[in-house]
Amino acid sequence: MERLLELAKKEKIQVIWTDKLSQTTPPVVSIKQHCIIMNSNWKNHKQTIFQLAHEIAHIIYCDPTDLYLYNRTPAQKLKIESATNNRALKLMLEIYALPPITNINIINFMQDYQIPAHLESHLCSLIKNMC
Incomplete structure (x- = not known):
């Protein structure tokens, strides 16, 4: 978590934690x-x-359509969120995967960070592209 928080700070992103939500x-x-x-x-x-x-990926890679996410159709939201998930995975690989990235155990990585199963193919593609 520290590395992501350092990235947020570097990018001048304020992260507020609250225990007031369900x-x-x-x-x-x-x-x-x-x-x-x-x-x-x-x-x-x-x-x-x-x-x-x-959430950091939403800000760093700020696609102009993100600004209007909640005014989009379900299909448009899905496209935006999918792109942001891919960017989040890329950030995580850059921060948490030890070189060489080809040695990463995808299943352990996904379990350790509770990455949704439907993102496995995106993660595999990212790893191939980063090698």
């Missing part, structure tokens, strides 16, 4: 304000690293 309330980001609100009560604590990487 266990099922996901984090939220304000791209314009460079601010992320993370839920310290999240039901799966191991998943918070991936969540934080995802």
Whole structure:
């Protein structure tokens, strides 16, 4: 978590942790304000690293359509979130995967950070492209 928080600080992103939310309330980001609100009560604590990487990716890679995410159709939201998941995985690999990246155990990496199973093929593609 420290490495992601250092990246956020370097990118001038404020990360606020709150315990005032329910266990099922996901984090939220304000791209314009460079601010992320993370839920310290999240039901799966191991998943918070991936969540934080995802929210940081929204800000760092700021696709102009992200600013209007909540005014989009479900298909448009899915496309935006999918691209952001890929960017989050790339950030995580750059920060947490020890070189050489070809030695990474994808299953362990996904389990350690509770990365959703549907992102496995994206993770495999990223690793191939980073080699």
